[in-house]
Each structure stands twice: as C-alpha cells, then as structure tokens.
Amino acid sequence: MTVPTVKFDALLLPGMERAAGHARRWLREILDGHPCLDDASLCLSELVTNALRYTDSGGGGQILVEVSHSDATVRIEVVDDGGSATVPHLAVPGETAIGGRGLRIVAFLSGGWGVVRRAKGHSVWFEIDHG
DSSP states (O other): OOOOOOEEEEEEEESOTTHHHHHHHHHHHHTTTOTTHHHHHHHHHHHHHHHHHHSGGGTTOEEEEEEEEOSSEEEEEEEOOOOOSSOOOOOOOOTTOSSOOHHHHHHHHSSEEEEEEETTEEEEEEEEEOO
16 A cells, blocks of 8 residues: 655635635645646635735735645645634625635635634634545
C-alpha cells in the first residue's frame, strides 16, 4: 500500500479588499495543474470574502489560509479574527438577494465543509476530492 504524500502551505493575509484575489493567485501557484484547482479557488475566494465582510479580519485584521493537498485531495482552512455576530452558516437568501450564497457554493462544490472555533475566531474549512 502506498501512502499519499500530503503537502502543507500557509499564507497570512492582511484584511484588505484585494485579499481574495491574492489568495487565488497564491493557490494557483501551489496547486498548478491539480484537478481540483478551479473548484478550490472559487471556494477559497468565497471563504476569504466572508471573513473580510463578516469578521474583524476585514477591519484591518488578518486572515490565515492553510492548504493541505495530495494528488487526489485538497483541504483548505480560512481562519478569521473573530468578532462576527454569528457562526458561519448556510444562509437562505431571497430570490432577488445579491449575496448570501457563498457557503452554499462551498457546500455544493466540496465533499465536505465545516466550522471550528479557533482562538478568538473561526476556521471555516472544506475538502475537495478528485475522483
């Protein structure tokens, strides 16, 4: 039996508007050619945007992105600075709502996702398997 090699990378981003774009470019370098790259990039963008929009990370704080990946699987965690009024959850946006679908996109594209309390904030994670 061959055990898959798992690689790990991390990026600390300032809580600025362009953080999601920077995170996507960084992920593209790490996962270059990986079959899960496009879906992982979209999900990462949604989670970073949520951290900016709904937590203290967007008020001059920071966002930590952790990526572990093998040839078949990608797991990404986005850790915020906390301060949100609620725990990240699936929203039920109205038909004409402009936002509120980010975690639904993550849930649809990933094999699993969740939220873990981490320090004073939350870690929102997802896993995508190629298979």
